[in-house]
């Protein structure tokens with residue numbers, strides 16, 4: 112039996128999860144197994160019943176993935192292919208519509224709380240394709256009046272016409288991937304973008320009146336110095352976005368950087384940690400921004416109040432219907448899954464899926480892992496699950512307390528993880544026995560030698 116106080120074991124699980132590209136996703140995709148479309152169908156029918164019965168507690172979000180980009184940046188671990196891929200984008204959009212047809216039937220009659228189109232680069236679509244896709248989504252799914260509609264964009268693929276179109280179609284939050292404003296860093300990352308394209312995209316988004324603007328930056332990119340990171344951050348702050356999200360560069364196996372056999376050096380890792388610290392220090396000087404949740408993002412009060420980050424809200428039992436190749440779906444209390452196979456399999460409608468059944472127990476564990484770092488509200492937990500957190504997770508909490516300083520009172524439990532590494536390691540005490548046994552059986556015997564060679568710090572930031 113697995114000993115949760117065994118740090119070595121927790122470290123092995125963490126490494127396997129990081130290498131796989133999903134450091135905190137629970138249950139880890141490493142242990143997902145082949146499932147069929149009948150199980151998926153039944154799961155969504157049950158979710159529909161729950162959302163209908165109790166719409167105050169049960170929320171459902173729609174995520175659409177567009178796995179195409181102009182070209183691939185070396186640091187990126189998203190599921191995405193170059194637009195010159197042998198399977199043209201237009202063929203993908205036809206397959207996506209077929210998937211929309213079949214899944215929208217299962218969720219008929221219920222209101223989705225949010226729509227998020229991510230990628231890849233959704234703005235790579237022509238205006239005609241974008242309009243056609245968004246209208247098709249809106250015809251097939253029901254959205255409430257206050258629906259959040261978010262979309263990811265590359266600055267090069269934004270112009271006045273596209274932004275006007277998106278505004279007209281109801282876009283409420285635009286994320287512009289900026290990553291860096293340093294030409295040298297952009298070149299070394301194989302990212303085709305100029306600082307001027309960023310300034311223009313931001314200015315146009317403001318002109319057309321997109322309500323919330325999010326800018327993504329990265330820390331620790333090849334060639335990036337503290338000075339260049341700081342310059343990019345200050346410039347982005349001066350553009351006055353509603354949200355600034357800083358992603359540390361974590362070279363998991365999905366990145367071109369790792370595929371080319373490159374590794375971060377010890378100095379690179381230290382430098383990246385310094386950038387994150389510098390960001391925290393810098394943001395404190397700008398009163399309009401506030402750190403939120405577990406993500407390294409900083410938002411204005413107005414943006415937080417709009418609950419634009421519904422996926423991360425601890426108030427609801429949230430299901431996510433993910434459509435498109437690369438999307439992950441959560442049918443709350445039933446199933447998590449994603450497409451497996453290749454992009455061609457997806458476009459040929461082969462219907463290949465990997466997944467993991469979710470019970471109430473697994474949902475509580477998922478919830479604990481998701482919210483423990485920011486401080487888990489025991490009253491909300493009880494309201495959602497009808498269970499006392501302290502009683503259900505007595506062993507896990509005691510284990511957590513042996514590893515970390517932990518605030519624990521009637522309302523709140525909050526372990527003070529010294530850094531992300533501690534969070535990744537010790538949040539794993541909430542893994543179920545089933546998940547741990549599968550991890551042991553399926554992963555470690557085969558991978559142990561490889562895992563031994565990994566420097567865990569290369570996969571982590573020190574926030």
Ligand code: SF4
Pocket residue numbers: 179180181182183184187188189191230231232265288302
């Ligand atoms: S960072 Fe953005 S533009 Fe670059 S490959 Fe990833 S999704 Fe595409």
